[in-house]
Amino acid sequence: MSVDPDLAHPAGRPRYPGYNVLDQARHWDDVTKGVVLGRLGPPPPIRFFSPDEEAIVRPLVDRLLGMDEEPRVPVVEMLDAQLTERIGPGYRHDDMPDDWDAWKKSLKALDDESRHVYAAGFADLTPGQQRDILQKVQDTDGDWRGLPAAKLWTLWMRSVCQHFYAHPWAWNEIGFGGPAYPRGYKDHTLKSSREPWEVAEVDAFDPEPWAQRVEKAKRRQQ
Amino acid sequence: MNRVRRRNESAWLIPKGDERTNHRLRADMRRFEDADEVDVAVVGCGAGGGVLTQRLARAGWKVVAFDAGPFWDPDADWVSDEAGSHHLYWTEPRVIGGDDPVPLGNNNSGRGVGGSMVHFAGYAPRFHPSDFRTYSTDGVGFDWPICYDDLEPYYRQMEEELPVAGQRWPWGKPHSYPHSPHPLGVDGELFLLGCQRLGIDARVGPVAITNGRFGNRPHCIYRGFCLQGCKVNAKASPLITHVPDALAHGAEIRPNSFVSRVAIGEDGRAAGVVYWKDGKERFQRARAVAVAGYSIETPRLLLNSACERFPDGLCNDHDLVGRFVMVQGAAQTAGRFEHEVRMYKTPPPGVSTEAFYETDETRGAKRGFSIQTVAPLPIAWAEHVASEGHWGHVLREYMKDYIHWASLGVLCEFLPLAHNRVVLADETDRHGLPVAKFLYSQCDNDKALMKAGTQAMKEILAAAEADDTVTINRYAHLVGGCRMSADERSGVVDHTLRTFAVPNLYITDGSVLPTQGAANPALTIMALAARAADHLIATGGRS
């Protein structure tokens, strides 16, 4: 899938140049430090996904999160650990399997769909083709290969965002101040909204009209 | 302050300095044997169970409060981090369905001592007098067997004990708060600005967060992680507002103990509770039982406690257990501002307006809504952006704009409907017990309110000069399921929260609420539990 040049995503341009939330880690309490810094350590081995499933889930997660290159946030590993331990969200839709089964089922469905459309496995498609298949899932009303499409989409997005935006690299990307205990924040007013250690952004723009245009363009090309 | 301390010494029993937990108090806790007949076994140690336990213990009653989750230590167990706080939520299996299924877990279900209040935002408004008679005045909902004035003294008590901070409150029955209004974050300032320009009255508060030292609890430090468990001990939850005093007066808190059944004796009275601890099924004898497991687990426990006398579930002779469960329509609308907002600073609860609380026929719906600041952290905010349909590069780029957004939440009073209910599912949990299935569908009135509420938020944000707004539809809070009423044909408990069917069985949690208003329910649940405790103490629990 190619997008009009003027709609191309401005990714790669950091919005908060030089900002590193980890510089503040010395002001976090020990327990929080342990949990957050643990995400920077070596990711756990894959145990939940089979090798075949791993080959599908990696590009799936990359496409959903727009992760095109290294270094990647180890979302797949974090997701795998969560599913291995069967840590659910606290509910299951009556027309959906449990999260762990839904993930496995959806990866198989994705691969089936890919073979049906492109005569190749999802893992072997180009990123553009993978995006097209995902766009179709997102745009499906009702059932998609035996799963309610909207709920499956929500499950995918909820799961990947939950791990991606838990990572300090993602906080650097969005300018988030991170943990704040025992030291809290002090600059929280209209006149002074930035801590001395927070970084001013560059090239800010309203993403809403731009995002709408891109979403429209993506669907035009289907 | 002495008056409060004489009633509840919890805040003074918490250590000063850097420790948040009185470990000595917990180590010295009285411990009952299963064979001891305690006066009351309380099931669930959240808003309702925590308050009841404290009140009864103070009156000299022998009380054991069971909780399925841990006895939290904010220092060791809680983190200043969104993803790392998943263990605060009830994540045991549950099934949801209906036309508008309501996600549970982090949204509305707590785990451990302190209950959902451990991760609630902190809003602690009162209900309005009109909430107690919606059927008479608006022809919808249900009339409570008590009126506002019955609950008012308990509202005041709870506001002092939490304590609640806010400006003088002009809505419902006007009242003031013991603590002054908190300083605001940018999102709160913008909310006030938008309301001011539209001529809508909005006020700072009411939040159950210390603004100033309270006992040994420190002043809030404005860090914005209220929904992740307050490591400061500034935000109220029964863990720090009622449990310490309960322990000091001889109550036992029995954590990691999952109550699976209320046992009914041959005389038709509750004889105690069956519970699981450390993999063993055990039985605690009790003279009375109070169930406080909230709107999903309380009905589930009653339904799972079916016996010869109650074949369709305990107290369910009239098919009312598990019915009329309510959630509030809680759409969140965020506005984008040219300047920085950084809504992750300061507590998410800041400003609210109840100007839309009462019925306004021009909205095409009965009852109303309130609007409050909400301030999601990055993961929750990503859910907003994703719900707009964005993913991939668009999502990433959109997220980079996080610091420009201010978010408001509406609380719409959805109506109590019989078909919105908790039933037992076919699947079972690890104890082999059927799990709860929660069916939920909105009615037209609900939809009209949600639309009006969303519109009002958009207008307020636009008046504050937001360039763009996005809205996510969601739900908040849970109440109902074992409602209180004047008679057993229309409810499960009477106005003292005693079940009609079993004379020594009480339900002291949010499930007894017949309607929910457009207010966050925590304060009302606590006030009802305190009131029930007074009745119990006054009558000696005699039926």
Place this chain on the structure above:
Amino acid sequence: MTLTIRRTRPRGHPAGNGAEVVHLLDRLVRNVEHGRFERALSALTAAAAVVTGTEIFLEHDSASFSNRMMWVPIALTPLVTAAGIGGVFSKRIAKTALPAVSAVVVANGLQGTYLHMRGIGERPGGWRLPRYNIEMGPPLLAPLLFTMVGGMGILAAILRREARG
């Protein structure tokens, strides 16, 4: 007072506002040089007490008067104000009530400094996060302003009193 001014005005010089100010200043300077400004400083003490007390009230109210000790400076404010005003008109008050109340104010300001210091220490992180907690906690040095009000009152009491006009 008017009489004094008239007497010191040079003969034949037209009465003008500018001239009066100069003479008041002269007189003040002379009084100060001779240590005679008890009444002026009493008045100033009263005024400073009102200003400081009001500010303390607002600050303590924003922190919900969460410690009962926070009411003490509020209670002392009308006392020291009254003593200051009394000191303007009565030498006896200037020499008795004013220094007595002022001494209490001095002590309360010192006590307040200690309490604020303790409050900072009891915030999460305490003195290990000195800059953040001093900036965000109870204002460390503010109670000393109250002490200074008391100091002024004591100073007024030990000064020589202006010649009565």
